[in-house]
Amino acid sequence: MRTSWKMGRVLGIDIFIHATFVLLLGWVAITTYLRQRNLHAMAAGVLFTLVIFASVLLHEMGHALTARRFGIKTRDITLLPIGGVARLERMPEKPGQELLVALAGPAVNVAIALGILAVLLASGNPLLLGEPELGGVAPFFSRLLWVNLSLAIFNLIPAFPMDGGRALRALLAYGGDYVQATRIAAKLGKGIALVFGILGLLYNPILAFIALFVWIGASSEAAGVEAKATLHSFPIQAAMRTDVRVLSTENTLETAARFLLSGTQANFPVLSEGGKLVGVLTRTNLVRGLSESGPEATVASAMDRDFAVAHPAEMLDVAVSRLGERTCRSIPIVTDAGIAEGRDVIVGMLTTDDIGELLMVREALARGPGRALAAT
Incomplete structure (x- = not known):
């Protein structure tokens, strides 16, 4: 309603x-x-x-x-x-x-x-x-x-x-x-x-x-x-996922679906043929693309182009602020390593779930074994 x-x-x-x-x-x-x-x-x-x-x-x-x-x-x-x-x-x-x-x-x-x-x-x-x-x-x-x-x-x-x-x-x-x-x-x-x-x-x-x-x-x-x-006390690299598979704009949605099913990664950074970051294929966009266009459609046809990027040394509060400003709820983490060659080097992905997991782990460690057991 x-x-x-x-x-x-x-x-x-x-x-x-x-x-x-x-x-x-x-x-x-x-x-x-x-x-x-x-x-x-x-x-x-x-x-x-x-x-x-x-x-x-x-x-x-x-x-x-x-x-x-x-x-x-x-x-x-x-x-x-x-x-x-x-x-x-x-x-x-x-x-x-x-x-x-x-x-x-x-x-x-x-x-x-x-x-x-x-x-x-x-x-x-x-x-x-x-x-x-x-x-x-x-x-x-x-x-x-x-x-x-x-x-x-x-x-x-x-x-x-x-x-x-x-x-x-x-x-x-x-x-x-x-x-x-x-x-x-x-x-x-x-x-x-x-x-x-x-x-x-x-x-x-x-x-x-x-x-x-x-x-x-x-x-x-x-x-x-x-x-x-x-x-603000944690850098992005403390929470980001580093085991990241990267897709190309020319990959098919079938390929992306195989990546999705074979691992835990749900959102994939997408690079152009020249190695520039041009989009993010989220699980939601992938499923919608498969339903509307079929498995042979390209990743470029389904990816989200309204995304933010961040550097691993930036603080997590900056990443959260950028997440709130974009439709894509996942941030590719890019270093400066490929600037000279005109390409983007993806070293991780970050979502609000990753941030939540970091905070839960830190809270558990701060409580200590005795308090953690008492809480259960």
Whole structure:
């Protein structure tokens, strides 16, 4: 079952709306009608909710476009009943960049509020805090002004991974260790999540959902940063597979299938006739190619051309970052030995499974025989 629907593409970013958003609109329509017994008021309530989420979308676009300035792409933006989520390919590594990306969203809401304020003042309309019936244009935009200010202020609460929490982590990282800054921000975020949870149970259920999001997000991101720090201490050569068979673009898929069945290697680097690395034939691509084109088709017709490469001396966190940026989930490891001859020398292959195995072995060794036996 699909949980979200694509609504379009804005400035190269896919926009999705979560299925539960429809439930939110239904809830707004029903509660408004039951409270006021007026179809016009019900329609106005639904319209106002949609306009609020247009502001949320602009908020997320602020994050995405600021991240783009630093070379970070946004996979997509999804609108949820509790807000929006912009999925960046990675977080900025420099504290200054992360600070700007984090503050860009609230800054958009402040800009919207100031724009509405300017229009209201120029037109001589009063600045009202709220009109339940939303009667007239001025009360509508007056409420939208206050909503945008509220969104900006709420998102600046230092509850990591909300915007305020990310800004706090960036500020802490300026004068210290990034991992320690994340630990502090995550602990504070989880503490605020507990407060949100209690308030949500007592007064507003939406706060309880936000509390859950903050708690899970803080725990997940803190674990991710810890893992990245661990990976940064290991070179790629510590985890890569060195017993690697290499295919040629002119090899048939039948040949590749024999290699697959005769060993443990599932992904094969592919070289051109001149010895240049031009692709990776994954097990998935091989099976698809056999099904669609038959065993006599060439490897070149089925290989994945969107792949990354790495050097064995680079650190594992670099490899993980590159894996996340490509469709191919396997990285050929290339040395500089063949540069003079204009060819690539493949010395290994690396996947996330290889990295996971290295970490498991290191953890077992760190526990020691006594602790390892106790764990079983």
